[in-house]
Amino acid sequence: MSDQSSTFLVKSTIKSADKEHRRKINFNIARYNAMVPQGKQQFTDIHLAREKAKNIKWKAIETLDKQLELFETNITRRGAKVLWAETADNALEEVLKICKAKACTTIVKSKSMVTEEIHLNKFLEKNNIESVETDLGEYIQQLDDEPPYHIVTPAMHKSKEDVAKLFAEKLGTAPELTPTELTLVARGKLREKYRQAQIGITGANFIISDIGGIAITENEGNGRLTCAYPKTHIVIVGIEKVIPSMTDLALFWPLLSTYGTGQKITSYNSIITGPKQKGEEDGPEEMYVILLDNGRTNILSNVKARESLYCIRCGACLNACPVYKNIGGHAYDTTYSGPIGSVITPHLKTMDEWKHLSYASSLCGNCTEVCAVKINLHELLLDNRNEAVKQKSSSFVERIAWNFWKKAMLKRSMMNMGSARLKNYMINTFVKDWKRHRSELHFPTKTFNQMWQEKNKKSN
Ligand code: SF4
Numbered sequence: 001m002s003d004q005s006s007t008f009l010v011k012s013t014i015k016s017a018d019k020e021h022r023r024k025i026n027f028n029i030a031r032y033n034a035m036v037p038q039g040k041q042q043f044t045d046i047h048l049a050r051e052k053a054k055n056i057k058w059k060a061i062e063t064l065d066k067q068l069e070l071f072e073t074n075i076t077r078r079g080a081k082v083l084w085a086e087t088a089d090n091a092l093e094e095v096l097k098i099c100k101a102k103a104c105t106t107i108v109k110s111k112s113m114v115t116e117e118i119h120l121n122k123f124l125e126k127n128n129i130e131s132v133e134t135d136l137g138e139y140i141q142q143l144d145d146e147p148p149y150h151i152v153t154p155a156m157h158k159s160k161e162d163v164a165k166l167f168a169e170k171l172g173t174a175p176e177l178t179p180t181e182l183t184l185v186a187r188g189k190l191r192e193k194y195r196q197a198q199i200g201i202t203g204a205n206f207i208i209s210d211i212g213g214i215a216i217t218e219n220e221g222n223g224r225l226t227c228a229y230p231k232t233h234i235v236i237v238g239i240e241k242v243i244p245s246m247t248d249l250a251l252f253w254p255l256l257s258t259y260g261t262g263q264k265i266t267s268y269n270s271i272i273t274g275p276k277q278k279g280e281e282d283g284p285e286e287m288y289v290i291l292l293d294n295g296r297t298n299i300l301s302n303v304k305a306r307e308s309l310y311c312i313r314c315g316a317c318l319n320a321c322p323v324y325k326n327i328g329g330h331a332y333d334t335t336y337s338g339p340i341g342s343v344i345t346p347h348l349k350t351m352d353e354w355k356h357l358s359y360a361s362s363l364c365g366n367c368t369e370v371c372a373v374k375i376n377l378h379e380l381l382l383d384n385r386n387e388a389v390k391q392k393s394s395s396f397v398e399r400i401a402w403n404f405w406k407k408a409m410l411k412r413s414m415m416n417m418g419s420a421r422l423k424n425y426m427i428n429t430f431v432k433d434w435k436r437h438r439s440e441l442h443f444p445t446k447t448f449n450q451m452w453q454e455k456n457k458k459s460n
Contacts, residue, residue, distance in 0.1 A: 001395070004333060005356035012327035012360070021157060021328060028156045029319050035262020036316075042254055042264050053255055054374045057310035060209075060242045064300065067209040067242045068291060074212020078274030080287040088118035091236060091290050095120065095201070098288060099129055102232055104198040108190075110216070110223035111135035112203025113151055113313060114236050114292055117335040117348075120201070131201070132193045134222035139186050143170045149329035151336060152260050152315035157328055190222070200226035200284070204237040205312070206252060207291075210245045213273035214289065217256060217266045224270050233275065233284040239291050240299075240309040246271070252312065259314035259372035295348035304383045308343045310373045317367035317377055323360055332357065339367035343380045351384070352393040358384035412449060420445045 015021055043049045060067055072082040085091035099107070107124060109115065109131055121142070124131040133142040137154035141147065144166055148154035155163070160179050168175040173185055202223055204214035214235055216223045227233050243252060249271075257263040276283035299305050318324045318338030329337040334345045334357070342357035358381045367377040388394060394402075408414040418426075420443040428440045435441075446454075 002353040002356070004353045007333055008331060008356055008360070011331040011333070015328050015331050016326045022326065024157055024159050025325060025328060027159075028153065029325060032262060032319050036258065037262075039254075039258030039262045039264055042258070049251060049255060050372060050374045053251055053312075053372065054310060056243060056248050056251070057312075057373055060244055061240065061300070061306060061309045063244075064239065064242060067244060068207070068239060071207050071209040071212050071242065072291075074209070075274055075289060076212070078212065078277065080212075080274045080289055083288060083290045085290050085292045085294070088292075088294050091118050091292050091294070092120065092123045094288075094290055095124075095234060095236070096127060098232065098234060099124075099127070099199065102198050104129055104232075106193065106196045107131045107199045107201055108134050108193050108197040108226050108230060109138075109200070110202045110218065110226040111138050111154070112201070112236065113148070113335060114203050114238050115201065116147060117238075117294065118236070118292070120236070132190070132197070134190050134193070134220075134226055135218070136183060136186055136220060136222075139190065140166065143167070147330070147335075150315060150318055151313050151338075157330075194225055194229050197230045199232045199234060200228075200230040201234045201236065202226050204235050204241055204289075205256065206249065207237060207239075207242040208246050208249070208271070209242055211271075211273060213246070213271045215249055215253075216270045216272070217253060217268070219261070219263075219267045221268050224268050227270065227272055228283050231285045233272075233287045235272075235287070235289045236292060237289065238296055239293055240296050240311075255372050256312050256314050259316040259370070299344060299347045302347065305343070305347055305380060307375050308340065308347075308377075308380055310375055311340050311344075312372055313340075314372045316370045316372055320366045320370040322362055322364065322366070327360075339377045339381070340375075343375075343377055343384065346384055346388070351388055351391055355384060355388035355393055358382075358388065416447045416449050 040046050076082060083094045085094060098104075105128075107129060109121075111133070115121070121131045121133075133139045135154070138148065140155040140158065140163055141149070150156045158166075160182075163179075163182055164173075164175055164177050167173045167177065167182055167185060171185060171189070173182075177185070202216055205217045206215040208215060214237065216227065218224070243249070253269055254265055257266045260266075272287070275285055275287040296309065299309055315338075317340055318329070321339050324338040332338075332341055334341050334354070336344060339361070342360060345357055346354040361378065361381050363378050363381065365378045368375070368379070371377060392399075423443040424441065428435055
């Protein structure tokens, strides 16, 4: 068992018994569930919309090289610089080079899972550069020194009382502030940081190849300020975020907001096609786009797993997953948690160390059912399991046990072997893991074979 697997077992065991944690996330997910049907009302045929989005992403991913080159050509024409990063380290080096060139001491950042993936904040901190999260949820998490709990709602596991307590501890505010008052405190602190920052760093929800632009979608306006206020704007984005045309946003924006938060459309939607142009008053003087691979081409080269690159990170599969709802986002110990995280992490990192996530699923298929772009998530989890077995990354004991099980299941005489009492004793005594979270197993006294024979005798 890998270290990651043991840690996952310990953390998920603790969290699944934490009733207060469950109460908080159930409360927040219930609010989400109440909103989503309202967002869906804007589509005349939601299934068709999801199907269409899947087809667009299929086209984008099948022609990824061409789409990215087209994006680079178009955005470069308007003065942005495109940098290609094969690994997280490559991306971090590029950021540092820019920071050094600008003598940067403070950065403002908008919410971006890719920057979590490359551990940007820790890296900047080591290099004596202050990096401040400006999304309220991310700001709360940064104050608490915790990674995001959820890909859309980073502080989903915290109640308003938890946040008030945190602000009191870290910022010295009164402990009983309301959410509005807390937001105003954060707003005041962040405005000051915007004034100090030399660089703004954002992610991107979409890379638009035909116009050479990036699209950012958010609810607080902090993303737009991060792009526009500091003199330099750096975008760090995974290469899979591409869509072929700006007109595709007419489908993807409402789809992302519906499945992300239940809104018809998010409050701020920006398309950025380069730095400030001649004669323009607003915007950064320089813009860099770092296109990050970091394992995505491993997924691209895997014909089955490739479908997971269609993901638009709406978070719907996390909210629908019975495992996520019990163990929460942090138990996974990965940047991307929930069903999509369990599918992609073994490919982004290593199958050997992360395959356990593909087994942490009831395979109920609810994730596939709710996915905004109809990714066959539960099938992909099965494919991962299959791949793990083929790579022989399962333990020797496990392989022997499954081999024996297969043989027994294919041979009636072996299935009939031994009495029910003996089987009960064997399973409940020796297969300890079975009983750890379940009640005892009781085999029927008669085998299926015996019951079948008796039934046939009677009917004759
Ligand atoms: S896999 Fe589907 S449901 Fe899950 S985050 Fe991605 S797009 Fe949303």
